[in-house]
Amino acid sequence: xxxxxxxxxxxxxxxxxxxxxxxxxxxxxxxxxxxxxxxxxxxxxxxxxxxxxxxxxxxxxxxxxxxxxxxxxxxxxxxxxxxxxxxxxxxxxxxxxxxxxxxxxxxxxxxxxxxxxxxxxxxxxxxxxxxxxxxxxxxxxxxxxxxxxxxxxxxxxxxxxxxxxxxxxxxxxxxxxxxxxxxxxxxxxxxxxxxxxxxxxxxxxxxxxxxxxxxxxxxxxxxxxxxxxxxxxxxxxxxxxxxxxxxxxxxxxxxxxxxxxxxxxxxxxxxxxxxxxxxxxxxxxxxxxxxxxxxxxxxxxxxxxxxxxxxxxxxxxxxxxxxxxxxxxxxxxxxxxxxxxxxxxxxx
Ligand SMILES: [Zn+2]
Ligand SMILES: [Zn+2]
Numbered sequence: 244x245x246x247x248x249x250x251x252x253x254x255x256x257x258x259x260x261x262x263x264x265x266x267x268x269x270x271x272x273x274x275x276x277x278x279x280x281x282x283x284x285x286x287x288x289x290x291x292x293x294x295x296x297x298x299x300x301x302x303x304x305x306x307x308x309x310x311x312x313x314x315x316x317x318x319x320x321x322x323x324x325x326x327x328x329x330x331x332x333x334x335x336x337x338x339x340x341x342x343x344x345x346x347x348x349x350x351x352x353x354x355x356x357x358x359x360x361x362x363x364x365x366x367x368x369x370x371x372x373x374x375x376x377x378x379x380x381x382x383x384x385x386x387x388x389x390x391x392x393x394x395x396x397x398x399x400x401x402x403x404x405x406x407x408x409x410x411x412x413x414x415x416x417x418x419x420x421x422x423x424x425x426x427x428x429x430x431x432x433x434x435x436x437x438x439x440x441x442x443x444x445x446x447x448x449x450x451x452x453x454x455x456x457x458x459x460x461x462x463x464x465x466x467x468x469x470x471x472x473x474x475x476x477x478x479x480x481x482x483x484x485x486x487x488x489x490x491x492x493x494x495x496x497x498x499x500x501x502x503x504x505x506x507x508x509x510x511x512x513x514x515x516x517x518x519x520x521x522x523x524x525x526x527x528x529x530x531x532x533x534x535x536x537x538x539x540x541x542x543x544x545x546x547x548x549x550x551x552x553x554x555x556x557x558x559x560x561x562x563x564x565x566x567x568x569x570x571x572x573x574x575x576x577x578x579x580x581x582x583x584x585x586x587x588x589x590x591x
Contacts, residue, residue, distance in 0.1 A: 246369035247279070247574045247589065248302045251294035259574050262304065267373040272322055273315035274330075274379075276591035278568075279368045280308030280391040281577045282427070283510075284361060289578050295362045306368025306589075307332040307360035310382065310390040320376045327382035329393045329550075330367055330374045333358050333540055349401060349540040370571070370591050380546040383554040389561040391588060392431070396549035397541035399431045399483075402506045403439075404545065405538045406481055409504050413532075417480035417504075418442055423470065423495055424485035425454040427564060427586045428508055430461075432483040434560075435552055437461045441481070446473050452583060453563060460560055474498030487511040493519050501531040506538050 244264050250256035267273040285305055288294035296303040309330045316322040335343035336355035343351050360366020382390040410417065420436040422429045425447035436443035443463035447454055450467050458465040466473045471494045474482075480503060482495045487509025496505045527533065541549070553561060566584045569577045577587040 244370040245571055247305045247571065248368075249288055249294065249305050250302050251288060251296050252291050254289075254291035256291070257289045257305070257575060257578065259571055260302075262369065265369075265371055265373045267315060268375075270317055270320075271373045271375050272313050272317075272320070272328065272379060274311035274328060274372050274374060275314050276367060276370050276372055277310045277312055277327075277387070278391050278591055279306040279310070279589045280394065281306075281587045281589060282308060282395065286578055286580060288361065293361070297363050297365060303360070304365035304367075304369050305360050306366035307358065308391045308394040309367035309372070310387075310393075311367070311372065314371070317376065322376060322379070322381070327384060327387055327390055328374075328379045329382055329390055329546070330359060330372070331378040331380070331543060331546055332361070332394060333542075334364065334378065346544075347542055349542040349545070368574075368589065368591070378543070380543070380550050382550060385558055386553055386561070389553070389558060389565065392427070392561055392564065392586070393546060393549045393553060394541075395427050395586075396431045396435075396553055397545040398508065398539070399428060399435060400548040400552060401541045401545040402432065402483060402508055402538040403435055404548070405536050406483075406504050406506050409534045409536055410481075410502075413502065415502070419477055419479045419500070420444065420481040420483065421446065421474060421477055421479035421495065422483045422485060423447075423491050424487075424509060425449070425458060425465075426485060429483070429485040430454070430457055430564060430585070432485060432508075433458060433461055433463050434556055436481075436483075437463055438552060438555060444473070444477055444479070446470060453566065453585060457560065457563055457585075460563075470494040471498070479503065482506065483508060485509050489515060489517045493517070493524065496533070496535055497524060497527050499531070499533055501533075503531060503533045505533070505535045507535065508538055
């Protein structure tokens with residue numbers, strides 16, 4: 244079969260190659276890959292800046308935003324041939340730490356977790372893949388063109404769960420959410436904000452292209468003005484930050500409502516310095532009982548929440564997030580990023 248493989252750490256090593264067909268171990272599904280979403284992490288790995296091959300191997304099968312169709316399922320597994328599924332990315336560390344031991348491997352404390360397509364486990368960028376039945380989620384049949392969006396949505400579902408838990412420490416009836424960044428994570432965060440009945444606002448820099456319309460089609464409000472002015476006018480109860488831009492991060496967390504919750508989901512490059520009045524930031528957070536949370540990855544519950552959220556969403560809206568589809572043989576083209584794409588998908 245064909246697979247998208249890379250030698251982590253070596254720029255320019257991404258290629259579509261022949262690899263052996265997989266054989267399911269006991270308790271595993273055999274899945275025919277349908278499609279794979281590509282994100283910033285995949286591009287970092289392709290540039291040689293991130294990623295680890297499986298122990299003893301040089302190459303890694305890339306890909307963690309999966310969608311496939313079950314070809315073989317163990318008896319009594321609850322899965323059947325032809326089910327649509329998506330695979331979970333992370334696996335618990337071998338110790339395991341207390342979080343991993345409780346199924347919260349998204350909160351792993353020792354960093355020794357593994358991740359399909361990223362860290363020491365082959366990913367889902369191949370025409371067939373196997374997955375243990377406890378690390379896979381069924382996908383609604385209506386999502387057969389967009390089900391690879393469940394993985395990024397799982398990251399967002401976790402962020403929302405963290406916001407709920409932090410908000411739940413006192414009276415919490417949020418009305419307004421500001422999402423910064425209208426990439427896939429920001430738009431999917433806004434989708435869930437609207438599904439929750441919140442007054443949802445999305446801020447990005449662009450004034451044209453599909454993003455403003457996608458936001459408006461949700462029934463949310465699009466902003467492209469200066470982040471300080473937008474946040475000051477809104478005084479949001481919740482901020483979901485998805486740009487990773489330091490200036491945006493510090494602007495929003497100083498302009499929440501009292502008891503505001505800011506959830507950071509964007510990873511910034513280190514070494515970019517901005518001037519911040521650290522005393523003013525501290526004062527704002529203390530005097531308003533504000534909270535800033537970082538959130539990454541997702542566990543099985545978040546995948547299920549994500550699958551439910553997308554099953555309730557408008558499929559046409561989800562399809563519009565996918566601005567480009569390429570065939571596996573042309574997969575390298577999915578890694579050209581001129582900034583105009585929202586989500587690029589490789590058809591397997
Ligand atoms: Zn991703
Ligand atoms: Zn752990």
